[in-house]
Amino acid sequence: MEHPATGPLGGMPYAAKDIFAASDRRPHAGMSKPQPVAGDHAAALSLLDAAGGIRIGYTRLTEVAYEPSGYNSVHGRVRNPWNLEFVAGGSSSGSAAAVASGSAVIALGSDTGGSLRIPAHCCGVTAWKPTYGVVPTQGSVPLAPTLDTIGLLARSAADLIPGMAALTSGLRDTTVRRAVVIRDALASAHPAVRRACQDGIDAVAATGIALDHRDGTELIAAADVPVLAVMQAEAARRHRHLLDDPATDPILRKRLGKGLDIDEATLAQQTDQRPALAAAFIERVLGPADVALLAVTAIRTPPAAECDPTSPTFSAHTLYELSRLTRFVNMIGFPAVAMPVGFDDRGLPVALQAVGRPRTDAALLKLAAAVQDRTDWHGRVPAAVSMLVTDGSPDVHERTRT
Numbered sequence: 483m484e485h486p487a488t489g490p491l492g493g494m495p496y497a498a499k500d501i502f503a504a505s506d507r508r509p510h511a512g513m514s515k516p517q518p519v520a521g522d523h524a525a526a527l528s529l530l531d532a533a534g535g536i537r538i539g540y541t542r543l544t545e546v547a548y549e550p551s552g553y554n555s556v557h558g559r560v561r562n563p564w565n566l567e568f569v570a571g572g573s574s575s576g577s578a579a580a581v582a583s584g585s586a587v588i589a590l591g592s593d594t595g596g597s598l599r600i601p602a603h604c605c606g607v608t609a610w611k612p613t614y615g616v617v618p619t620q621g622s623v624p625l626a627p628t629l630d631t632i633g634l635l636a637r638s639a640a641d642l643i644p645g646m647a648a649l650t651s652g653l654r655d656t657t658v659r660r661a662v663v664i665r666d667a668l669a670s671a672h673p674a675v676r677r678a679c680q681d682g683i684d685a686v687a688a689t690g691i692a693l694d695h696r697d698g699t700e701l702i703a704a705a706d707v708p709v710l711a712v713m714q715a716e717a718a719r720r721h722r723h724l725l726d727d728p729a730t731d732p733i734l735r736k737r738l739g740k741g742l743d744i745d746e747a748t749l750a751q752q753t754d755q756r757p758a759l760a761a762a763f764i765e766r767v768l769g770p771a772d773v774a775l776l777a778v779t780a781i782r783t784p785p786a787a788e789c790d791p792t793s794p795t796f797s798a799h800t801l802y803e804l805s806r807l808t809r810f811v812n813m814i815g816f817p818a819v820a821m822p823v824g825f826d827d828r829g830l831p832v833a834l835q836a837v838g839r840p841r842t843d844a845a846l847l848k849l850a851a852a853v854q855d856r857t858d859w860h861g862r863v864p865a866a867v868s869m870l871v872t873d874g875s876p877d878v879h880e881r882t883r884t
Contacts (some may be wrong), residue, residue, distance in 0.1 A: 489534025490644045497586035499577050500540040501547060501623040502527050511623040512545040512573075514556050514729065524621030526590055526632050526649060533648035538586060541576025545734050546721050547592055547625045549573060550600050550804040551789035555731040559786060562604055563864035564830050568783050571601030571804070574635065578605040581635050583867045588636045588645045592622065594629045595713060596778070596808025599820040599835060602635060603778040606822045606831030608860055609635050610642050610847060613840050614815030617649045626716035628753055629709065629812040638860050639821065639850035646847060656845045661691050661836070662771035664698035667807060671780040678832035679777045682823025682853070686775065686836075689852040698767040698774065705759050705810035708752040712813070714741035715749040733791050760814040764839065773846065778833040779804050782826045811837055819846040822859040831859075 501509050502524035508516035531537065542560050544552060552559045552575035560575035562568045563583045570579050574591030578601030581589050591598045593611040602609035610633045617632040624630055632649070636642045663683055668676055687693050718741025724730045725738055767774055781803045787793040788800050811818045817840070820833040838846045854860050 489532065490648055491530065491534040494535050494587050494644070495538045496530055496535045496645070497539050497541050497577060497580045497589040498527060498537060499543055499547075499574050499589070499591045501543065501592060502540075502590065503621045507540070509540075509623050511547060512543045512554055512556065517546070517623050518723070519621060519623045521621035525618035526622065529618075529649050530590070530645065533644070535588075535645075535648070541574075541580050541589060543575055544573040545731065546623065546717070546724070547573035547594065547597060548717055548734070548737060550596060550801055551784070552601070553789050553791070555733065561866070562783070562830075563866040564606060565828070566866060567785055568830060569604055569786050569789050571604035571783070573597040574601050577635050578602055578607055578609075581637055582607050582864050587641055588634050591633060591635055592625070593631045593633055593812065594625045595709065595812050596805040598633045598635060599778045599808050599818060599833070600804055602820040602822075603831065603833035604783045606833075606859070606862065606864065607635050607637055608639050608642060608822065608850060608854075609633065609820040610646060610843065611811065611818045611820075612646075612650065612843050613817040614812075616653065616841065616843065624720050626713045626720070628712050628716060631812070638854055639819070639847045640854070643844075643847050643851065646843060650843065652841070653844050654841045656772070656842050658691060658772040658838070658845050658849045660694065660771045661686060661773045661775050662694040662696050662768060664767065664774055664776040665695045666697040666699045667702065667776040667780070670699065671777045672782050672826070674826035674828075675777055675780060675782060675832050678824030678826065679834050682821070682834035683775055685823070685853045685857050686849070688856060689849070691849070694769065694771055696767060696769065698763075698776070701759070701762055701767055702807065702810045704762075705813040708755045708759070709809045709813035711744055711748065711752040713809075715744035716741070718742045718744075756813060756815060760816070763814055763816070768839065772838060772842065773849065774837045776807055776835050776837070778820050778835045779807055782828060783830045807835065816840055817843040817846055819850050821850045821853060822862075824859055
């Protein structure tokens with residue numbers, strides 16, 4: 483493949499989650515062999531290549547992008563560059579670790595229930611989950627098409643903006659002037675996460691954004707039954723062949739099998755709740771605000787053993803909690819950006835999530851860029867690579883801007 487250095491991306495190196503078909507490669511989607519995909523070449527790859535991006539490789543993920551911590555029984559988990567004993571987040575684990583470690587400037591990923599934003603939180607990078615439907619999914623291995631979105635990860639929002647421009651058209655030209663803090667979601671977070679998110683909220687306010695405070699977890703919880711039903715049912719239908727494959731890991735087989743118990747009428751009924759849930763979020767949470775602010779996840783990044791089903795310390799509740807504050811965004815189809823806002827009491831990154839109205843993706847990234855112009859959380863170097871890119875100091879808070 484030729485790599486033009488011209489175009490808006492100007493030769494920017496990018497990596498792609500291994501769910502995208504290319505003319506010279508079929509995606510494995512975290513499995514041991516290539517998985518079925520419609521099309522010979524993914525639309526997202528074509529758009530980035532045409533804009534002057536240089537595709538340098540493909541990144542690991544959880545099996546068929548269906549797990550929030552990064553666990554993978556086939557290839558092993560991606561290590562978190564901040565602390566190798568902790569999860570990197572899923573399912574776009576490798577894409578987040580790649581940009582956190584400096585292996586790529588931007589990386590393509592997918593987000594069905596938080597799969598861009600959770601790894602961004604765990605790895606200390608910035609993620610853009612687009613409005614549903616604005617980035618083409620053709621040529622990518624699906625998980626749940628009603629919820630699937632294709633987005634990007636990078637160290638900074640400034641790096642994401644040209645990538646977003648290459649992947650989209652027709653977005654609204656707006657500016658964030660008012661934000662609402664979802665206060666009960668913030669109150670439910672671990673104290674170390676809450677403290678970092680408050681620092682991020684203060685940084686948002688310092689850009690001149692007016693802040694309101696309103697409760698919203700009741701509506702977030704109301705989206706839970708439909709989003710999980712849609713995800714489970716569509717994943718089972720899209721990956722039914724894996725249930726018949728004796729090589730499929732029993733844990734993935736069990737996860738996919740749950741969706742077969744959801745009949746077509748129930749799936750349609752749950753899918754049909756999207757417009758009402760979206761309207762309620764605008765009316766009762768956003769109100770006059772342009773964006774809602776809340777943590778990406780209310781819990782600290784967990785140790786890998788806590789998310790490994792073969793470990794005696796495994797916690798299914800931890801997996802549920804990782805995406806509790808992200809998956810509702812996929813159900814309503816709104817855009818979101820996750821940005822680093824500090825560190826928890828174990829030295830691991832924390833991210834704040836900004837959820838906007840449909841097609842205000844550019845405004846969200848401009849807000850994140852304005853915050854990052856005034857802060858340096860996104861520029862800190864992870865411990866695992868600090869010896870390679872700094873003066874040799876092992877200090878994980880070494881301040882190096884991208």
